[in-house]
Every structure is written in structure tokens, then in C-alpha cells.
Amino acid sequence: xxxxxxxxxxxxxxxxxxxxxxxxxxxxxxxxSAGALFSLAFYVLIDAAVWSKSPLNSSDxxxxxxxxxxxxxxxxxxxxxxxxxxxxxxxxSFSYSxxxxxxxxxxxxxxxxxALAGGMAGGVVVFVLKFAVHQVAxxxxxxxxxxxxxxxxxxxxxxxxxxxxxxxxxxxxxxxL
Amino acid sequence: xxxAGLKTIIALSxxxxxxxxxxxxxxxxYKEYYPLLVVATYVLAPFPNWICSRWANxxxxxxxxxxxxxxxxxxxxxxxxxxxxxxxxxxxHSNIIEVPAMVMCIVGGLLIYGTIISFGMSFQDDQEF
Numbered sequence: 249x250x251x252x253x254x255x256x257x258x259x260x261x262x263x264x265x266x267x268x269x270x271x272x273x274x275x276x277x278x279x280x281s282a283g284a285l286f287s288l289a290f291y292v293l294i295d296a297a298v299w300s301k302s303p304l305n306s307s308d309x310x311x312x313x314x315x316x317x318x319x320x321x322x323x324x325x326x327x328x329x330x331x332x333x334x335x336x337x338x339x340x341s342f343s344y345s346x347x348x349x350x351x352x353x354x355x356x357x358x359x360x361x362x363a364l365a366g367g368m369a370g371g372v373v374v375f376v377l378k379f380a381v382h383q384v385a386x387x388x389x390x391x392x393x394x395x396x397x398x399x400x401x402x403x404x405x406x407x408x409x410x411x412x413x414x415x416x417x418x419x420x421x422x423x424x425l
Numbered sequence: 426x427x428x429a430g431l432k433t434i435i436a437l438s439x440x441x442x443x444x445x446x447x448x449x450x451x452x453x454x455y456k457e458y459y460p461l462l463v464v465a466t467y468v469l470a471p472f473p474n475w476i477c478s479r480w481a482n483x484x485x486x487x488x489x490x491x492x493x494x495x496x497x498x499x500x501x502x503x504x505x506x507x508x509x510x511x512x513x514x515x516x517x518h519s520n521i522i523e524v525p526a527m528v529m530c531i532v533g534g535l536l537i538y539g540t541i542i543s544f545g546m547s548f549q550d551d552q553e554f
Contacts (some may be wrong), residue, residue, distance in 0.1 A: 282500060
């Protein structure tokens with residue numbers, strides 16, 4: 249309870265987090281839905297690839313490796329971001345900042361966010377250069393839109409995973425005290 | 426609940442049979458056997474949680490890597506559950522299977538997964554003590 253009191257004092261925002269957000273239930277639900285969102289992203293992209301080779305696709309625009317590249321980058325970014333130990337980010341305020349853990353964590357996180365943002369921007373680039381510029385007709389245009397949607401969902405998934413992993417700290421505090 | 430055990434088993438096996446019936450029907454009626462993948466998905470879905478809960482040491486609060494392993498298992502479970510719904514939708518969107526087959530396949534898959542989950546939940550407590 250004492251630690252919870254301290255956390256109340258150095259809170260930045262006017263509105264605190266609601267209490268249910270710190271429960272183990274909300275945390276687990278967050279992690280499950282992050283997996284669900286990532287799966288949705290993956291299958292939206294697979295859908296584009298399968299549809300491209302199906303007889304429904306009457307044009308000669310096809311999903312190639314280029315369309316997969318943004319997704320690969322954003323997934324890589326998500327993997328990096330969520331593999332970093334979040335507690336090390338604030339290592340400055342503790343004694344073990346001497347080995348430069350916080351600095352390393354920031355560099356790795358920067359690379360991760362760059363890969364994620366690059367992947368999301370790459371999805372838009374593929375859409376514009378491959379579909380919008382050539383003015384592909386609509387059912388075929390869907391393959392480009394699905395690319396943007398897939399990368400957006402990967403971003404959303406990593407946000408959900410990040411937030412629910414940050415809940416963890418306060419949850420384990422509550423459990424330890 | 427020693428009495429509820431038998432009823433639960435009978436009810437669950439009925440639900441499982443109905444689930445399998447729906448999935449196999451969705452394949453056999455249209456002579457297209459891709460929807461069987463959904464069964465494999467839902468049978469695999471509880472495995473990440475089982476494996477990761479064995480792998481992680483739940484008593485270890487100092488080292489939070491145990492929690493990360495559990496999270497990995499939950500993430501994979503979420504992935505597999507949505508995969509079971511997304512796969513038939515994907516196949517139907519590309520005209521590989523018909524829309525009625527997609528509906529039967531999704532409902533059957535959810536019944537199978539629900540059976541597996543409720544089986545685990547109703548008999549977990551008995552094993553623990």
C-alpha cells in the first residue's frame with residue numbers, strides 16, 4: 249500500500265487508471281487480444297495472397313514478395329519492441345544504470361519502433377506505387393487495402409501488448425505486498 | 426463434484442461430436458477438404474498455454490521472465506483461436522469453399538474449441554487437489 253501511495257503522488261495525468269485495469273484478468277485479456285489482432289493481420293495478408301491467385305482475380309496484378317516485405321518489417325519491429333524488458337527503460341533512477349542498460353534498451357527500442365513504423369509506411373508505399381498509381385479497378389484494389397490494414401493491425405496489436413505488459417508491473421507490486 | 430463429472434463428460438462429448446459433424450459436413454457436402462484445417466487449429470490451440478505454464482516458474486516473482494513466457498503462451502493461443510475463424514473466411518472469400526460451408530465450419534470449430542476449453546476448466550480443479 250505504501251508503494252501505491254507513492255505512485256499516486258508522482259502521477260502525471262489528472263485521471264488515474266481505473267482499478268479494473270490493473271487486475272490480472274484485464275492483463276490476460278489484453279495479451280490474448282494482442283495475439284488475436286496479430287493473427288487477424290496475418291490472415292488479412294494471406295487472404296490477399298490467396299485471392300490474388302484465385303480465379304476471381306481477373307487482372308494481372310498479383311501479390312508478390314514485395315507485398316509481404318512491409319508486414320515482415322512491422323512484425324520484426326513488434327517482436328523487438330515486446331522483447332525488451334520494460335523495467336530497464338527507467339533504469340536511470342536506479343543504481344544499475346552504470347552498465348548502460350537503459351541506454352541499450354532505448355537504442356533497441358528505437359530500432360524496433362523504426363522497423364514498426366517503417367513497415368506501416370511501407371504498406372502505404374506498396375499501396376500507392378503498386379495499386380493507386382496504376383489505378384487498379386476495385387476488387388483488385390482490395391489487395392492493396394488489405395496490405396495497409398494488415399500493417400495497421402500489427403501496430404495496434406503491439407500497442408495492446410505493450411499496454412498490457414505495462415499493467416504487469418503494478419499488478420505484481422500489488423501481489424508482492 | 427463427483428456426480429457432476431459424468432454428466433459433464435456426456436454433455437461435452439455430445440457437443441464435441443456435433444462440432445466434428447458440422448466440420449466434416451462442411452467438407453464432405455462440397456467435396457472440398459480444406460476446412461479440416463480448422464480442426465487441427467483448434468486441437469493445437471490449448472497447447473501453447475499448457476506448454477508455457479509448465480515452462481514458467483510461477484513462484485518466481487523477482488524474475489519476471491516467467492510472466493513473459495506465460496504471455497507468449499497467451500499470445501499464441503489468441504493467434505490460433507482467431508486463425509480458426511479467419512481460415513474459413515479466407516477460403517470463402519477466394520471462392521475455394523462455399524459460404525454455407527464456411528458458416529458450418531466456423532460453428533463446428535467453435536464447438537470443438539469450447540469443448541476442449543470447458544473440459545480443461547471442469548477437470549482442472551480435480552487434478553490439482
